Amino acid sequence: MSKTVSLDKSKIKILLLEGVHQSALDMFQSQGYSNIEYHKGSLPEEQLIESIRDAHFIGIRSRTQLTESVLAEAQKLVAIGCFCIGTNQVDLNAALTRGIAVFNAPYSNTRSVAELVIAEIIMLMRGIPEKNIVCHRGGWMKSADNSYEIRGKKLGIIGYGSIGTQLSVMAESMGMKVYYYDVVTKLPLGNAQQIASLEELLSKVDVVSLHVPETASTKNMFGARELGWMKEGSILINASRGTVVDIEALAENITSKKLLGAAIDVFPVEPRSNKDEFLSPLRGLDNVILTPHIGGSTMEAQEMIGVEVSEKLVRYSDNGTSTMSVNFPEVALPSHPGKHRLLHIHKNVPGIMSQINSVFSENNINIASQFLQTNENVGYVVIDVDAEYSELALQKLQQIQGTIKTRVLF
Ligand SMILES: NC(=O)c1ccc[n+]([C@@H]2O[C@H](COP(=O)([O-])OP(=O)(O)OC[C@H]3O[C@@H](n4cnc5c(N)ncnc54)[C@H](O)[C@@H]3O)[C@@H](O)[C@H]2O)c1
Numbered sequence: 081m082s083k084t085v086s087l088d089k090s091k092i093k094i095l096l097l098e099g100v101h102q103s104a105l106d107m108f109q110s111q112g113y114s115n116i117e118y119h120k121g122s123l124p125e126e127q128l129i130e131s132i133r134d135a136h137f138i139g140i141r142s143r144t145q146l147t148e149s150v151l152a153e154a155q156k157l158v159a160i161g162c163f164c165i166g167t168n169q170v171d172l173n174a175a176l177t178r179g180i181a182v183f184n185a186p187y188s189n190t191r192s193v194a195e196l197v198i199a200e201i202i203m204l205m206r207g208i209p210e211k212n213i214v215c216h217r218g219g220w221m222k223s224a225d226n227s228y229e230i231r232g233k234k235l236g237i238i239g240y241g242s243i244g245t246q247l248s249v250m251a252e253s254m255g256m257k258v259y260y261y262d263v264v265t266k267l268p269l270g271n272a273q274q275i276a277s278l279e280e281l282l283s284k285v286d287v288v289s290l291h292v293p294e295t296a297s298t299k300n301m302f303g304a305r306e307l308g309w310m311k312e313g314s315i316l317i318n319a320s321r322g323t324v325v326d327i328e329a330l331a332e333n334i335t336s337k338k339l340l341g342a343a344i345d346v347f348p349v350e351p352r353s354n355k356d357e358f359l360s361p362l363r364g365l366d367n368v369i370l371t372p373h374i375g376g377s378t379m380e381a382q383e384m385i386g387v388e389v390s391e392k393l394v395r396y397s398d399n400g401t402s403t404m405s406v407n408f409p410e411v412a413l414p415s416h417p418g419k420h421r422l423l424h425i426h427k428n429v430p431g432i433m434s435q436i437n438s439v440f441s442e443n444n445i446n447i448a449s450q451f452l453q454t455n456e457n458v459g460y461v462v463i464d465v466d467a468e469y470s471e472l473a474l475q476k477l478q479q480i481q482g483t484i485k486t487r488v489l490f
Pocket residue numbers: 165166167186189190193238239240241242243244261262263264291292293294295297298301319320321345346373374375376377
């Protein structure tokens with residue numbers, strides 16, 4: 081049962097993992113949040129459970145898995161901040177049904193990923209990874225064999241969202257002809273062209289770049305069959321999620337020289353920290369660029385993400401605004417000077433709103449403002465009242481069947 085007093089900020093525990101940027105710490109501290117537990121890496125599950133038990137907010141990147149069983153231990157958790165774009169590492173539904181809002185930074189590292197992909201296309205089309213290694217070993221591989229300009233070449237983008245479209249514009253400005261495949265009909269930017277079938281796209285283009293999220297439909301979407309559809313001598317780039325590509329099948333296609341090269345930033349299993357060994361069948365293969373999931377890791381992006389996500393968490397903590405949440409009913413709230421704000425998260429079942437409103441009519445409590453938003457499963461109602469009534473109202477609200485979580489702000 082929640083307390084009927086607004087929690088003192090110094091008692092609100094914020095758990096930050098995976099070395100989120102200093103800008104996030106600065107933001108929390110500037111807003112009066114001093115109880116911050118900070119870790120540079122992700123935590124093993126047992127330690128994660130220990131630390132999340134008394135946390136009110138958690139900030140993670142892509143490595144920490146917030147599964148149903150971990151969230152079941154997080155009884156005090158109010159919100160999760162994913163300091164990245166992807167939210168596949170969080171069981172969003174398990175969070176929702178526990179009244180935990182999830183936020184991310186949907187655009188802050190988009191440009192960083194697109195820039196890296198452009199660089200990789202050029203490097204791979206010139207065979208630079210191999211030539212670089214040869215030079216470092218004292219050799220000399222001066223040759224134009226298998227070296228091409230990107231001008232006039234065909235780029236196939238799979239997933240024409242924020243990153244895919246950014247890449248499309250940049251590639252076209254460098255003279256590439258862009259085609260894309262997406263499950264949704266998308267407005268083509270510039271002269272790009274949507275292709276209805278994945279097979280047709282793959283058989284047409286010189287470079288394939290994947291920019292889909294990790295979902296049930298994208299897990300293992302790129303295996304031996306899809307690699308087989310690609311042109312001889314083409315290139316594959318994956319900076320989306322490691323589960324999207326069958327790495328063993330890719331290694332075979334590189335070894336057999338069917339593909340000219342690949343750049344892979346994300347892997348089915350990634351080391352938990354920089355101290356752990358990276359294991360992959362792609363290690364040691366010619367003309368393969370391997371990067372440690374750093375597509376979005378630039379100083380600019382990480383700083384922006386730190387500010388963006390911490391601001392969303394602070395706003396939700398301080399005033400209840402949930403806009404831009406990825407799993408939660410979105411409510412934009414004004415400030416509430418002189419009033420106490422009651423936040424009630426409940427199962428979206430028939431009759432619950434009338435029970436909530438009865439609390440106020442039956443107890444003669446005037447509602448200064450009321451805001452409501454629901455999604456299929458959960459409702460989020462915010463009610464501002466005079467200070468002297470908030471304790472009674474909150475106690476009554478907590479007794480309503482279907483209540484998931486309550487808070488009071490003042
Ligand atoms: N390597 C990195 O460091 C890094 C950085 C940022 C994002 N990412 C990954 O990139 C992904 C894409 O980011 P975004 O911001 O462009 O996302 P987005 O949601 O804007 O775009 C994703 C696109 O993929 C499409 N899509 C979904 N399922 C598909 C399918 N089965 N086949 C074809 N298209 C499909 C969607 O319709 C959408 O247009 C993120 O979800 C994240 O996992 C990786």
